[in-house]
Amino acid sequence: AQTVTQSQPEMSVQEAETVTLSCTYDTSENNYYLFWYKQPPSRQMILVIRQEAYKQQNATENRFSVNFQKAAKSFSLKISDSQLGDTAMYFCAFMKWGGSEKLVFGKGTKLTVNP
C-alpha cells in the first residue's frame, strides 16, 4: 500500500518570501502521479500542481514549483512570492498510474502567510 508523509504540521512565512513544504511517499509502483492540493478555510480542495513520475522535469505553475526526487521518493512544494491568499492547508497526494484510481493523502501542512 502507498503512504504519504508530510512531516511539517504547521509552517509560517512572511508575505513575498519563499517557503518549501515537504512530502515523502512510499510505493513499489514505477509509474504514478503526485499532487499538491490546497484547502483554504472555505473547505474547497483546489489542485495546485501535478507531477507525472515518468517526467524528469519538475512541474511549475506560476509561483508554485516542485522538487521531485523519484529515487528519494520526495516531492516538495516551493511557493515563491507568498501571498496572503496562500494561507491554507496543503495536502500532498499520490495516485497510481492509469486513472480512475483513488488519491492517497498526507496529513497536511497548515501554512500561514503573515503580512
Add this chain to the structure above:
Amino acid sequence: SAVISQKPSRDICQRGTSLTIQCQVDSQVTMMFWYRQQPGQSLTLIATANQGSEATYESGFVIDKFPISRPNLTFSTLTVSNMSPEDSSIYLCSVEDLKWNYGYTFGSGTRLTVV
C-alpha cells in the same frame, strides 16, 4: 475543469438519524469518489461509485453505514446512517476530470455535525 455541486454545505443532525449528501456533476464521469475528512485530519476514501454497479468500500467503511447510490453518470448520493457524534466530519465527493487528464475535481464539501 468539471464543476461539482454538492449539497447540503452543512448540517447539524441528531444522533440516530441519517443524512443524505448529493453531488451533481456538469459532465458525465465514470467514477465518483466519496471522502471523509475528520476534524483537523486528512482525507480518507470511503468508497468508489461506478454507475450501474455496487460501490466499492475501503477497509473500515461498510455499506450499511454509508450507502451510496449512483443512478447515472452525473449524480451520486452518500447517506450517513444512524449517526453518532463520531460521524461529525467534512464529507467530499470527487470525480476524475476527463477534460483535464488524470486530474481530480472536488465538491465544496458537506460539514456535518452530529449532536
